[in-house]
Amino acid sequence: KEFSEISLKDIDQLASSSFPLCMRHLFDKLRENHHLKHGGRMQLGLFLKAVGLKLEDALAFWKSEFSQKVGAERFDKEYSYSIRHNYGKEGKRTDYTPYACHKIISSTPSVGDHHGCPYRHFRLVDLFNQKSDVLYFLVFIYYNSAMHTIHCESIRAAQKSIVHMLQIFCFSIIVVCNCHSLFNSEENLRAALGKMGVGGRSLDDILDKVRSRHYQVACTLTFEAVHAASCDSGINHPNQYFEASQKTLQT
Ligand code: SF4
Numbered sequence: 335k336e337f338s339e340i341s342l343k344d345i346d347q348l349a350s351s352s353f354p355l356c357m358r359h360l361f362d363k364l365r366e367n368h369h370l371k372h373g374g375r376m377q378l379g380l381f382l383k384a385v386g387l388k389l390e391d392a393l394a395f396w397k398s399e400f401s402q403k404v405g406a407e408r409f410d411k412e413y414s415y416s417i418r419h420n421y422g423k424e425g426k427r428t429d430y431t432p433y434a435c436h437k438i439i440s441s442t443p444s445v446g447d448h449h450g451c452p453y454r455h456f457r458l459v460d461l462f463n464q465k466s467d468v469l470y471f472l473v474f475i476y477y478n479s480a481m482h483t484i485h486c487e488s489i490r491a492a493q494k495s496i497v498h499m500l501q502i503f504c505f506s507i508i509v510v511c512n513c514h515s516l517f518n519s520e521e522n523l524r525a526a527l528g529k530m531g532v533g534g535r536s537l538d539d540i541l542d543k544v545r546s547r548h549y550q551v552a553c554t555l556t557f558e559a560v561h562a563a564s565c566d567s568g569i570n571h572p573n574q575y576f577e578a579s580q581k582t583l584q585t
Contacts (some may be wrong), residue, residue: 375416524541
């Protein structure tokens with residue numbers, strides 16, 4: 335799926351003009367945190383390889399970010415191997431191919447990960463799919479604790495049970511606080527699409543597709559809104575998005 339060679343000096347401009355949202359998000363997080371976990375390094379690294387970033391440039395790119403966080407020496411020791419590995423220069427010397435949309439969409443990123451498909455994963459809570467699931471879960475715990483307290487045979491056991499309930503109460507507050515930003519994940523998606531210049535009717539259409547779980551259709555609509563051009567084949571691969579974007583921008 336190789337397109338052509340890209341130069342390291344053009345990478346920021348290409349990211350903002352032609353990367354699909356999944357890769358933009360990883361790219362921005364890498365620039366912001368100077369680090370990505372394994373899943374993110376694989377997803378973005380293989381994509382960059384396929385858009386034409388040469389191995390030497392890839393090493394320079396990742397090193398320039400990671401060395402700000404972990405130091406150049408640790409980067410050389412712990413991270414450069416896997417980049418060379420992705421390019422088929424280490425281990426079994428397999429020339430790995432970039433991930434297609436269906437693989438990215440069905441991945442299961444956890445807290446602190448930035449890989450995955452934003453149309454799907456910005457809307458999901460990692461542990462619970464819906465706010466109501468969290469509430470049911472907490473009610474279930476409270477109910478069980480209350481039953482336990484009522485049926486305690488001694489005052490000491492009842493006291494223990496009440497302490498237990500207080501602990502669960504504190505835990506609940508932590509869960510609700512931590513899940514707040516995840517519950518507002520549609521807001522995150524709106525903001526990310528807004529940064530790409532998508533708004534108004536197009537944004538509403540995209541969010542409708544996301545709500546009905548048609549993530550690739552949502553991505554296709556984003557492509558069309560950003561490029562003011564149609565994409566009849568639909569988006570099924572991040573590198574296809576990149577290539578179609580470059581072709582559209584160059585005509
Ligand atoms: Fe990336 Fe595919 Fe999701 Fe678009 S639909 S953001 S290209 S994984």
